[in-house]
Amino acid sequence: QKEVEQDPGPLSVPEGAIVSLNCTYSNSAFQYFMWYRQYSRKGPELLMYTYSSGNKEDGRFTAQVDKSSKYISLFIRDSQPSDSATYLCAAQNAGGTSYGKLTFGQGTILTVHP
Amino acid sequence: NAGVTQTPKFRVLKTGQSMTLLCAQDMNHEYMYWYRQDPGMGLRLIHYSVGEGTTAKGEVPDGYNVSRLKKQNFLLGLESAAPSQTSVYFCASSYQKGKLDETQYFGPGTRLLVL
Secondary structure: OOEEEEEEOOOOEEEOOEEHHHHHHEOOOOEEEEEEOOOOOOOOOEEEEEEOOEEEEEOOOEEEEEEOOOOEEEEEOOOOHHHHHEEEEEEEEEEOOOOHHHHHHOOOOOOEEE | OOOOEEEEOOEEOOOOOOEEEEEEOOOOOOOOEEEEEEEEEEEEEEEEEOOOOOOOEOOOOOOEEEEEEOOEEEEEEEOOOOOOOOEEEEEEEOOOOOEEEEEEEOOOOEEEOOO
């Protein structure tokens, strides 16, 4: 079983829809959680970064972490065609390693059509 | 400030050939990483480096070697390419752990096809 599981989709929504992207994880040592966005034929870029449980909002994007159920979510409000990309969740230990090892989910392919 | 750059962008190899992928960063980052990305597998760490002159194995190191002779460069070598190494390779870099910004910044990727 992968430490971070993510439904690969693909997910197709109309412009303006609310999008919900989700991941589950199994390692209780994970403390930091990220969402990366990857456009076609590009490298991933950091979208959201959260520590422990709770919500974090940035414009149309909200990241949510529920450590009790080991569940990570990304919500996109008023989705735009420019949001069409692959979204990767990632998790990181707070300590125990000397480098910032990230464990990635498989990625969800999102298409927002006009 | 170019960030993280990778060369080449695309390469076709025959089985058994060797090649080196170059990663360069101009952000003075201590940590550098090599990942491969395959459909349905997400990003998997091949090797990483926590500083100039140091390297370590990641999740899928077999068939690859790395070197970090200069802080800004991280090289990934394939000594004898195999079709299973057909993938998209991403380099990333970050500040060392404990710094305020530990974000990993990724390069644009190298597409490798091994025939």
